[in-house]
Amino acid sequence: MRRGGGHRARCLRFFIFPPMAAVAVAVARALRVGCGGGRRGLWALSGASAAASPPAGASPGSGALSPFDRRLKRKQKNWAALQAEPAKCDYLREEETIEKLIQVDIAENALKNAVESEIPTVSVVADEEFLPFKEDTFDLVVSSLSLHWVNDLPRAFREIHQVLKPDGVFIGAMFGGDTLYELRCSLQLAELEREGGFSPHVSPFTAVSDLGHLLSRAGFTTLTVDTDEIQVNYPGLFELMEDLQGMGESNCSWNRKPLLHRETMVAAAAIYREMYGNSDGSVPATFQIFYMIGWKFHESQARPAQRGSATVSFGDLANIGGLLSTEKK
16 A cells, blocks of 8 residues: 555535636635634645745745745755656645536536536536535535626525535625726716716625625624725726626626617716726726635534623733733632
């Protein structure tokens, strides 16, 4: 038996929507799907980044801020990679493997364009609000920029929670309320000027303040919610709208206006450039993204202390040194 042969790899099952296997791999490798040393991960970090060159100007010498000889580590890893059977010592990195990846999307053509992966993969056409999977099936569910089009978000969260195994984790990203605010404002002002009124052209979004409550109500625990903004520059409004259509992100609200007059669009493009334009003539588009992590409850998870069980008041923190001395005596 080779070294490490006595360890049995834990095989995990998860699904991701929309079908972006590369995103799943990146998320799992980067986050190890955990919040603390006791949590399991999908993959161990490959270690490739550890061999990267030090930044320009970095001192190669030893010291409190540079305890490791990075050049020596590079030599060690290069030597190991050139051995006749380099994989025989990878048993720790292989401790957890992916048994199956399920890719889900509401659009069958999107599944045809899915990124190929070495992981065994199955594609399923399904709606996030009506997931066709049994309860306690998956170790991980990943949703990448899909849930902002869901009508019943609380139901979708409940569906995801149901198909997770106990101690399973949900990692999601969805567009937030400030997404495309430049486009929204420009179109509204142009319509008011040219047509005497306006209708919504950018879909409604969930507020980050509601997200934690919705996840908690669906049954998730140990919640983490964060927000970020990505700004992309475009030659103009028309190029932005063309790309949104190519992403499948065109407005599909029931109360949308079926047609925009060309003169209104031209006016909106001019307003966009005047109000938000960059010095080089391009225009920015802001995409606000909410990130969320939630776990399905398991007995092994840490729990908050019972309310009222604290023995020290926040007001006593200024005298923490004295309190510790008293306890030692």
